Amino acid sequence: MAFAVDKKAGRPASSTTISSDDVPTTNTHNNATQAVDQEGGTAYGGDLMAERPDQGSNMAAFFNIVCVVAGTGTLGLPYSLAKGGWIGVGILILSVIMSIYTGILIIKCIYYNGHTRLASYQEIGQHAFGRIGLVAVWFFHTSIVLGAPIMYFILSGTEIRGLTEAHVDIPEKAWIWICCGAVSIPFVLMKSLKEVSLLSIFGVIATAVLVGVTMVESGLDYKNHKDIVEYDAVILRNLPIAVATISVCFGGNVVYMHVEESMRFPRSWNKVLIWAMLACCLMYAMVAVPGYLTYGREALSPILGSLPKGPSRKVATIMIVAHVLLAAPVLMTSFALEVERVFNISVEKRGVVQERIYRTVTRLIIMGAVGGIACLVPFFDSFLSLLGALGNCMLIYVLPIFFYWRLIGWRRMPWYELLWCAVILIIGLLGCVIGSIDAIKALHRDFTYGRSGK
Template sequence: MDKTEAYDATSVLSDKESVEVDLMAERPEQGSSYLAFFNVVCVVAGTGTLGLPYSLRLGGWISIGIMMLSLFMSTYTAILLMKCLYYNGKYRLSSYQEVGRHAFGKAGYITVWCFHTSIVLGAPIMYLILAGTQMQSLVDNTAITLKAWVWIAAAVVAVPFITMKTLKEVAVMSVFGALATLVLVIVAVRGSVMDMSNPKYDTVGHANVILKNLPSTVASISICFGGNVVYMHVEEAMRYPKSWNRVVAAALGVCSILYLATAIPGYITYGDQAESPILTNLPADTFTKVGTIVIIIHVILAAPILLTSFALEFERLTDITVARRGKVMERVYRTLSRLVVIGFCGGIACTVPYFGDFLSLLGALGNCTLIFVLPILCYFKLIGWRQMRWYELVWCAIIVIIGVISAVIGSIDAIKALRIDFLSDSANQ
């Protein structure tokens, strides 16, 4: 590929019809838009839903407005990012990393790769920790340790991750993952409504806005819309790529409905006593146990989607393809590489004592940068900003500013938490 071919952004304007025919045509071998929809919902909604009542506790009722603003911003940047994949009208870029490389050269590739990897490997690690912890809480009378439960969760996740090659196959699992999220929301809403008559919460406080906590609230809610790490692979597995804008808008809209359904009754009931996850506040009954089981199911179904996104890029870089390796050896190399990946995630989940706060640092910085900042910068570089109207430029500027602030504040909070972890660990030795 020569430099002119890679960076000729003006060609996208020369023949729009040919772009649509060549690059946005139907892909009969791929999956439906419905599977893409469930993929996005499964990854984006996730277990972050259960932390939103606590986000309202931090910022007050204004957090509802922040949530809606995050919805509009993340939908807009998801559409811009997908346009970057087709920016030159000659071929589709393969990944977010390639978008960074075409926009800013090697530095752009490395930057996107670092942020992207921190999310697509870090989130599954946290999923394994969460699944192991919840499994242990369900059967806490057994002699099985937390580390053993984490490895059991890793073994379960490894089955679809290794046997299913692309997101087209994994997408079938995402349907059940999205349904699990819906059940989780129902459990949370039911418990919150039941506790409204609990005298324990008669004196809880509610605030309209808590200014000192507002930056942290913006950071935490913005992260709940993080799906850019898999969007390219989800769109690649769609039969009708021209439906992407509608699919991502509908999926993020559904996620927002689930967020509001959980956050509002949770904050009304528990107010300044809301915890994260909200299951900690809910009545300790059968329905809450069902919620715990659903969390386990969800994270085990969501983890392979993120891991597959990482694996697809790694396999492209290392030429683990049928054309290069042959059908049998491609399968062998792919299986071995994915076993190493799941082993790495399981090992980190078991051995790092306060990985959660470390991941919060990477998550805040990585998610906010990947969701809000980089899509706009890459779009400006690859396609240009001159054809945009003034109010679009203002909107883009607002998104970038919020993304930077969220990344910085979230990182500062994570660093403070890490410092406390280190001090506490030293004091106990």
């Protein structure tokens, strides 16, 4: 049984295109009446969330989520605590709860009308607010699915340069391009997230090793800093930038639609999301707490810069490079699928040969753009803060709630859930606006005066 039917041609929703003709004209009340129950998933006698035999397992979806989410901001968490104080641990816990909630809401939105499955975050935005919603989601979505790989390549180029400079004289920018070349192989060859899920398994393993090494090394180095390290319970002036940076850690919304689409049992989405996010939160805590406990206000981003030099640091560097090679294709494939959908790059539209050629050229152009930007923005921590404030705060915390209210209706929520949504919106908007301002100032200072800040 097909899991989603296009209103015009009877094709799977994954092949739909974004068009103003597809935007429903029903009002919010009618949308609420038509909305599909996330648990039931039935409407008009059909089951939009029926088993999809040709799709992947719940475990594959779990690894896809963890691979994208867990590696996004792990190494910057001790620095986030250094910026905001120990209250950052509470912000981390609050962030994971809010992210799980909005992750469930956004998937409900793709089934809102009861007779088709929306194919992307951009389509949700368009169905909710027309062209304005489409453009807004496209802007923020692109800043994440391309910004996060850029962040990965900046980190990999910096760390590989430090690891090899005693042996070979290869500049940092060259290493960035080498990493881009390595990632382009699976990015071009693997068409969808179902195929990329194998890479996600190894990406999660690499991240787990990285977390273990960082935690152990930070703990062992504590004795060298315990008499001089300084902490803060809370630094009020830095709270927005801390919230913005921590929000990067849960930036998986950009791929949730494609991950859910690749699941054989879509009704298991809530369960898979909760377990995946809890696993990510655990790994974050294992890096953040020992890192800040050992280095306090002097914790760097990435935290590898604070660890003592030695074999363990080299292992950690190798693991983060491995994560780049394995996690970046997941995010970039999500972006490429949207581009290919807009330009009708599919076997049905182009044929097997032309589809392969167009897809290869398109993805190589995307990779070239990512590598070029990565070479222009070498300051990892400031870029990470800007990325989190600008893109993640909107996509994770703000837009899912507005879209749910518009498509399904705020009247379906009890008063306490509306209050919870208001808290999420306030935190998300504050993190976006104030965090972006602080991050842009820091980035400008880095480019103008250099890392020393003088």
